Amino acid sequence: MTLIPLSHILIFSLLLFAIGVYGALVRRNIIGILISIELMLNAANVNLIAFSKYTSLAPETGQIFAFFVIALAACAAAVGLAIVLALYRIRKTVYTDEVHLLKW
Amino acid sequence: MEILNIAVKLGIYAVMGGILIFALGVVTLRSLFHCALCLAAALIGIAGLYVALQAEYLAGVQVLLYVGAVVTLVIFAVMLTEHLSGKTVRQNNSQSPLATLGLLGFVALLAAVIVKTPWPVTAEALKARVSVMGLGEALMGTYVFPFEVISIILIAALIGTVIIAKKDKAEGQS
Numbered sequence A: 001m002t003l004i005p006l007s008h009i010l011i012f013s014l015l016l017f018a019i020g021v022y023g024a025l026v027r028r029n030i031i032g033i034l035i036s037i038e039l040m041l042n043a044a045n046v047n048l049i050a051f052s053k054y055t056s057l058a059p060e061t062g063q064i065f066a067f068f069v070i071a072l073a074a075c076a077a078a079v080g081l082a083i084v085l086a087l088y089r090i091r092k093t094v095y096t097d098e099v100h101l102l103k104w
Numbered sequence B: 001m002e003i004l005n006i007a008v009k010l011g012i013y014a015v016m017g018g019i020l021i022f023a024l025g026v027v028t029l030r031s032l033f034h035c036a037l038c039l040a041a042a043l044i045g046i047a048g049l050y051v052a053l054q055a056e057y058l059a060g061v062q063v064l065l066y067v068g069a070v071v072t073l074v075i076f077a078v079m080l081t082e083h084l085s086g087k088t089v090r091q092n093n094s095q096s097p098l099a100t101l102g103l104l105g106f107v108a109l110l111a112a113v114i115v116k117t118p119w120p121v122t123a124e125a126l127k128a129r130v131s132v133m134g135l136g137e138a139l140m141g142t143y144v145f146p147f148e149v150i151s152i153i154l155i156a157a158l159i160g161t162v163i164i165a166k167k168d169k170a171e172g173q174s
Helices: A006-026 A030-054 A060-091 B002-028 B032-052 B056-080 B096-116 B123-127 B132-140 B144-165 B169-173
Strands: none
Touching: A006 A030, A006 B002, A006 B096, A030 A060, A030 B002, A030 B032, A030 B056, A060 B056, A060 B132, A060 B144, B002 B032, B032 B056, B132 B144
16 A cells, blocks of 8 residues: 655645635635635645544544534535525625624 | 556645645636636545545545535525626735735745654554444444534534525515
């Protein structure tokens, strides 16, 4: 069985996470921000699986954590998109800089 | 046999590169629909990475839940709010240079830490294989309490989503 070094996978997931953070910081559209958050959660999942494969003494643990992360990400996406739809119906916008009711 | 190993490694690196390119597409493309399609491609690539790391069941769950459910949900939201997101509307705010600079520093710092740390890669962990049966036993044994908590969270999110997204009565009349 061939496996690439662990640090390469960690650097890959670091880059994926950084791309997700960039999207979450830069996007104006709320749906774009939600998509970027999904990217970040996936980067964390890749790390969990890699550690469970390479170093863990109880190899199920990392995969179980990844399951929980996937379930919570699905919840977050559903609730977030419901909020987007409610916001769109009330304020007729999906852009973050046009929603400044609570901004000083 | 040696050449097969090299081919597998090159394939894994190619999948990683493809995922990163699609991820860049997710955060830079103007049309949100194209972003959602790029996200689906990146998620399928990550499922392939799971297969390479011998987590086959998780790869199946990834395709079913992320590509099947979350991307569909995102595409529905994009379509329902579409006529706002025309081609001429600016999609990014003005924080792009600052964010790039900060993230480059972040990536450099963490990459240095990752390269320098001696990871405890053990031979017995590399040999171990996780079966679906083992996962089920762990979920029903050691992790039974988090499992119950996540089911409560799922039902709460389900009900909350319906209540948030449904039409108000007063608004419907006006």
